[in-house]
Amino acid sequence: MSTLKDVAKECGLSVTTVSRALNNRGYISKEAHEKIQAAMKKLNYQPNEIARSLSKQSSNSIGVIMPYIDQPFFSRLLNYLEVEADKRGYVLYVFCSKAYDAKEEEYLEICKRHRVAGIILCTDAVNIDKFADVSVPIISLEREISYAAESIVCDNKTGGKIVAEYLYGQGCRNFLYLNPGHWTGMQCDDRGISFRKQGESMGVQVKEYSASWEEHKCLNYHKTIREVLEKNPDADAIFCNGDALALQTIQTCYKMGIDIPGKIRIVGYDDAQLAELSCPPLTTVHQPIKEMAEKAIESLDRLCNGKKIASKVLLPVTLVVRETA
Numbered sequence: 001m002s003t004l005k006d007v008a009k010e011c012g013l014s015v016t017t018v019s020r021a022l023n024n025r026g027y028i029s030k031e032a033h034e035k036i037q038a039a040m041k042k043l044n045y046q047p048n049e050i051a052r053s054l055s056k057q058s059s060n061s062i063g064v065i066m067p068y069i070d071q072p073f074f075s076r077l078l079n080y081l082e083v084e085a086d087k088r089g090y091v092l093y094v095f096c097s098k099a100y101d102a103k104e105e106e107y108l109e110i111c112k113r114h115r116v117a118g119i120i121l122c123t124d125a126v127n128i129d130k131f132a133d134v135s136v137p138i139i140s141l142e143r144e145i146s147y148a149a150e151s152i153v154c155d156n157k158t159g160g161k162i163v164a165e166y167l168y169g170q171g172c173r174n175f176l177y178l179n180p181g182h183w184t185g186m187q188c189d190d191r192g193i194s195f196r197k198q199g200e201s202m203g204v205q206v207k208e209y210s211a212s213w214e215e216h217k218c219l220n221y222h223k224t225i226r227e228v229l230e231k232n233p234d235a236d237a238i239f240c241n242g243d244a245l246a247l248q249t250i251q252t253c254y255k256m257g258i259d260i261p262g263k264i265r266i267v268g269y270d271d272a273q274l275a276e277l278s279c280p281p282l283t284t285v286h287q288p289i290k291e292m293a294e295k296a297i298e299s300l301d302r303l304c305n306g307k308k309i310a311s312k313v314l315l316p317v318t319l320v321v322r323e324t325a
Contacts, residue, residue, distance in 0.1 A: 002043040004135070010039035016146045022135075062300060063111035065095045065104060066122040071219060072243050072272030073289065074122065077141070080293030081120065088301050090117065097123070098217065108134060118300040121148070137303050139296045142187045144312065150299045152292055152313045153187050159285045159317045160194030163239050163267050166319055168202050172237035172265055175199050175206040176228060178249065179241045181216040188241060191269060191285075195239050207232060211245070221245050225252045236264055237325070243268040243275050246282055250324065265325035280323035288315045 004022075008015045013032060021028045021036050039045070062085060066074050078094065085092050093116065095107035104123065111119055111134075118137040137149035144151040167175065177192050192208060199206040211224045225248060229235070240246035246268030253260055260266055260280060268275060268284035275282040292315060299309045 002045040004045075006043055007036065007039045007045050010043060011035035019147045060089055061091050061093055061114060061116045062297070063093045063095065063107070063114075063116045063119040064122075065097060065107050065111075065119065067097050068219070069094070069096045072274055073270045073287070076272060076289050077122070077293055080290045081297060084294050084297040088297060090297070090301075111136070117304055118149070120296050120300070121145070137300060139299055141292055141296060144187065149303060150309050150311060150313060152295050152299075152315065154287045154292070154315045155317050156187055156190035157194040159269065159287075160191040160196075160239075161198045162317075162319050163285060164195050164198035164202070164204070166321070167237040167239070167265060167267065167325065168199070168204060170237075170261075170265060170325065173204055174232070174235045174237065175204055176232055176235045176238045177206060177208045177241070178221075178225065178228065178238060178245055179208065179210040180221060180245050181211055181213060188269075191241055192239075207235075219244060221248050222252055225249050226256070229253070229256060229258065238264060238266050240266065240268050243270045243272040243282060243284055246284065246324075247274060247278050250278055250280075250282070260324050267319075267325045271320055275320075276322065278324075283322045283325035284320055286318045286320045288317070291315055 004018055005015055008018045011018070011032075013035065017028065017032060018036055021033055064078065064081060066078070068074050069078060082092055093111065093114065095103075095110070097103040097107065108119075116136060118139060119134065121138050121140045122142065138145065138147070140148040140151045142153055144153060164175070175195070177195055179192055196206045196208065209224065209228045211221045215221050215224060221244075225245075229252065238246075238249055240249055246266055249266055250260060253264065253266070258264055266282070268282050269287070270289070271284045271286035275284045295313055295315075302309050
């Protein structure tokens with residue numbers, strides 16, 4: 001059976017261009033349309049019209065693929081997605097890939113078989129090309145994907161910038177940035193990049209560290225956190241890319257006898273529910289998780305009813321000051 005990639009190869013166009021043409025997204029020249037139609041006819045390629053004619057023929061289910069459920073950000077996001085989906089008469093198929101490519105591919109096939117109305121994609125996988133051949137709309141969260149019907153992202157650049165400015169204003173001059181892992185192409189990478197650039201522009205030294213892949217998979221970062229603190233006894237500020245990492249940093253500092261915020265100030269990212277319950281309560285960047293979920297479901301519902309949506313949505317973030325910084 002021919003695929004979207006086969007059609008793209010036959011007509012000498014990118015998968016993204018072919019996908020846009022089939023889904024009527026953006027301008028496609030008449031010549032390109034003719035090439036695509038000719039290639040489809042030659043290869044006997046049949047688009048999934050059931051999935052594309054959402055308002056009449058698809059199911060009322062939505063596939064949600066995320067790498068983790070036990071991480072604060074994703075558990076909170078899933079809760080809001082379920083609430084909003086229920087309001088609009090949809091049910092969710094939820095898949096947790098543990099960031100394994102093979103699992104994501106397996107879940108995609110399940111979504112296709114169940115003819116879901118669309119897929120909400122939250123992935124930290126490097127190889128996202130496997131999603132290009134999906135014939136139902138994809139709404140991507142916190143990652144821009146060219147062939148997604150819509151990418152909903154938070155203003156991560158501003159997030160990193162306001163953290164650096166705040167810590168500098170508190171008198172901190174030796175910054176550490178802790179990342180739960182490192183992958184290229186992730187939207188959340190902008191947080192660290194912006195934090196470093198803003199710090200350097202103010203004459204502040206910024207040292208960056210990443211946890212290992214093994215730590216990230218089990219969401220236990222204590223080993224790396226301790227090593228970083230031992231290497232940097234003069235550090236007076238830590239910006240953690242994620243509240244889970246920040247909360248474990250608080251625990252490690254407590255075990256090492258490091259006073260917070262007297263000796264070192266800690267700022268997280270996400271504003272998970274546990275942030276305000278930690279001791280001391282965590283200063284963190286608030287991501288509008290509820291708004292992300294509402295927008296994702298709303299956009300898929302609009303597509304189901306034949307309405308247009310934006311290709312990208314940028315949501316603002318704010319700094320929530322509590323007692324760790």
